[in-house]
Amino acid sequence: MKYRFELIVSLKEGLLDPQGKAVQEALPTLGWDNVSEVRVGKHIELLVESDSRMEARSQVEEMARKFLSNPVIEDFVILVADTVQPAKGPR
Amino acid sequence: MKYRFELIVSLKEGLLDPQGKAVQEALPTLGWDNVSEVRVGKHIELLVESDSRMEARSQVEEMARKFLSNPVIEDFVILVADTVQPAKGPR
Amino acid sequence: MTGRQPAPTEDLLHRRLGLTDQEFDAIVDKLGRGPNDTELAMFAAMWSEHCSYKSSKVHLRSLPTRGPQVLVGPGQDAGVVALGEGVACVFKIESHSHPSAVEPFQGAATGVGGIIRDVLSMGARPVALLDPLRFGPLQDARNRYLFAGVVAGIGQYGNSIGVPTVGGEVKFAPCHSANPTVNVMCVGLAAADELIHSPKGGAGNVLVLIGASTGRDGIGGVSVLASRTLDQDAHRARPSVQIGDPFEEKLLIEACLELARRGLLDGLQDLGGAGLTCAVSETAARRGVGVDLDIDEVPLREPGMEPFEVLTSESQERMLAIVRPDDVGAVREVCAKWGLSARAVGKLRGGGQMFVRHQGRVVAQVPAKALAEEGPEYERPASAPPWLVRVREDDPAMQPVPVSLEEAFYSVLGAPGVASKRWVHEQYDSLVQGGTVLGPGADAAVIRLEGTIRAVAVSTDGNGRYGLLDPYLGGAHAVAEAARNVATVGARPLAITNCLNFGNPERAEVMWSFAEAVRGIGDACRAINTPVTGGNVSFYNESGDSAVYPTPVVGMVGVLDDYRLLVRPGFPSGGLVIYVLGRTLPELGGSEYGEAVLGKVSGRPPRLDLDAEGRLHRLLHECARQDLLASAHDLSDGGLAVALAESSIAGGLGFTVSVQDDGLDPAVALFSESASRVLVTARPGREGDVEQLAAVLQIPITRLGLTGGSRLEFAGLFDVALSDAVVVHEGTLPRLMSAQRVAV
Amino acid sequence: MKPRVAVVTFPGSLDDRDALRAVALMGGDPVAAWHADRDLRGADAVILPGGFSYGDYLRTGAIARFAPVMAAVREYADEGRPVLGVCNGFQILCEVGLLPGALIRNRTLSFVCRWIHVRTEGPTEASAGLAGGEVLQVPIKHGEGQFVASQEEMGRIEAQGLVAMRYCAPDGTIDERFNPNGSAHNIAGLHNETGNVLGMMPHPEHAVDPDLGPTGGHAVFHWLLSAARDRVHA
């Protein structure tokens, strides 16, 4: 069976996020002055072949910990694909 | 009121995704040979001050279209923050 | 195979693919039958303006291409000149303006990738990039977005593959708002006896496709992106946008060079416009053989691709190697070592036919030469635009100076096209490979040849205002200025490549300006003895009623026998005698002063005495050889005032000069752009030698004053603090671009 | 005998040939090593050069970290042999945990290529690091050179004297205005606790040949070669 996962990798809370800061500073000049706490991270999507969802998930977690994120500066969350609700933005 | 939103910005389908390709090609050498269709995109989190969730959301959509994504090569999805289910990965 | 007769409707396939009815008839003639859809797509790609040069060929033929220094002239992927000591310099320039207008970052990035592969296909290691760029005024947010994106894209790609970007240009004009111009030049080096030539014959040899897999991106890129004017909804061209993968390119460079070094290649061809169709048909046509191509062997990135898609996809980072059957295994091994895919996709064969097979069937059968060499050729109507006479009559030299000379000086020095380009070139790695003796910020960049004291000097130049006002002079000045820049650092100009950026060639005034520019380039190259080794034509740089200025851009390479003798632009110390070489005339037509101070692009460009230009280069070369000069900087946009300021800023040292010795009007003395002039300082005690050499070569030499102090003093006119001049010169682009919001 | 210095080439390494050339120019014996190798060919010291290993797409150094050669590099570090990581090499050393902290995108978000000054910090008594108190003119060229670490980690780095060099004014003054990428505490380079591992964002290998510009890289190569020589004689 193949299982789809999504991962979000983002800089740890205490670290200044240069991309988030740049976006936040730009938004007011573009007319949006009501936005705060912007953070920019990575979104990783992948398909895992495995016998069970549980097994696949624990592999994804290991990949995330060992490779897809750097624990010194980053946190990650795993979203099980089908719990994500896409909204009406064009896709 | 402040509303939290998350956005996922990813390369349009059919376009080469060098990041995803690099990750995918690295995984087997690290011992995971059961992963395919890796795509890497951006995850943007922000807090919008607004009178209503609807209003905030339509602003986020406009920001995404005009600034946070590049419509020539990217698509985006807006996730309403509280519909996202964080899984048990460390955060 | 079934021939297909066109139905008598408006919606004919060939027209939708950009072929005219006459061109369609010519295809039927060549095949002796109607083409099928796959064949038609192949012809459409190969016979597009971009690939076939159908509007420009008749003019380009007039260019001088021979000389003892030329090892490979036009017609190959890149030109080659000999630098001495057995080293060959491979170089070429190309436009990626249309893709950059649609998506600036990726458009420019993939432009870098494309030109690198041209140089690589000759077996040379790419050692330098230069990027002549043109945008609309930076007051406009869209122009800032394009500028920032293009620079970041060139940086990302060049920096990631380890090829230093060492020079270029950035100019601004309203005509570039809708049509940014993005040219990229690449210089490579190889041992002359290890160049990859494309030999005749080779039937039985295998075509090995190396590198990235083939996707649907860039399908129709040739006909849609490069050969049709950008219309209102430029974003309909979207699916053709390419994403570059510089890492793959870096691996391609190393793998191909290793293949060449080990003698495993019978030929090497890059995949660019028109993708596989072009690479395969050109290879076969050049060698006078036929070819069998099995597109089922092409690694695909997406399922279900149609044959025509595989054949015309312009997916990046691919090369085609021609390999003797016995060497295929070794080629695969080298590619595997570098982590690259290498697939045998076909074989050369006797005859001249290109067969394309798909799922066991022949889906196209076309004479290779018909695709690659027998495209249409047009001598399009050409006539000068009627408005030109009036604009030329309006001579800026006849106008009163509307502001103080000091204000005029600051306006010119702070004009975005003149101001320091540090904001741009600090985003580029100019040092990698360890050969950069002189990087961005000098008149020409200088790259040394490993293990020798020899170096190659290179500069790109073009002046759109001159091109607009007199395209003949625009072409000639581009050559002269590029050669002068190379000579100013002490090198001997050798040969050029050129990128011709023009509007729609189906309009007579565009065609006229094109023909004139080519004539100007040809005359200048003959006079200065720098043959043309190749180039690129970019037409259709227009949208709505806005076309780019006729903009020939010249990339010049020269050789420096001993790079330790090179001459830099900055004043190195105080008390040096400052001279200007060459004669200053009241020539403000098309000048920076005209645009920045008077707000007009009018008059006649400066005249050009090509004989004097050549003598000036010899003078500079001789002065450098005898180590007579402490600094040298050529005069171009903004004239003497700007050259003085730049030498002063570069050296961190002021000057006192008197610029009006021969009774010139002050604005003329300061801002005239008379050609063939260079600002120099003599080494202490060598003033007499410089003056004497100038006299021998009949180059006027005028003593202007001395270096020293912390002010820029134009005696009797005005003076400013060096620190204020620095703020204006260095601060202009950062200030204008601070309003640009970085995209994530 | 000349000390042998291995320079590792990963796919995507860019300044590897420059590092080899610099080693030779500075009196060492350069040895080319390959990412897939499991040993460093008996070299006395090793350099991880600049570039974009494996494209550096996911995160700088993320893939290089797992290269077979890295086991040997770690052994060198543990045995006290000199290890120099330049730019991408520094990023890799942080990623594998041989040095603390990490390097993220420059504050400006743009790549920057510029000649800058760094001031070296003295090594602690116990360590054999680069000599302190010198102002070196060296070039930087990177898009991800902003050094970050958690607050506790930062405290430890300073307390243990692990900072090898900081961005500074030409006269050596440490000043935020001369910080080109937003690095915490102006940090341009770090040592490990024993001083035999040095990671730095500036490129010493591009600052050794007087024909090409300033020679601030000499100090770094002197350190590397003399530490390697000590190993030869030990």
Ligand SMILES: Nc1ncnc2c1ncn2[C@@H]1O[C@H](COP(=O)(O)OP(=O)(O)O)[C@@H](O)[C@H]1O
């Ligand atoms: N786009 C660019 N990329 C790199 N270097 C550039 C770029 N634009 C300008 N430069 C550099 O800035 C310096 C000044 O450019 P320019 O005024 O066009 O020189 P010149 O008038 O001598 O031809 C040159 O060294 C040039 O190579």
Ligand SMILES: [Mg+2]
């Ligand atoms: Mg110049």
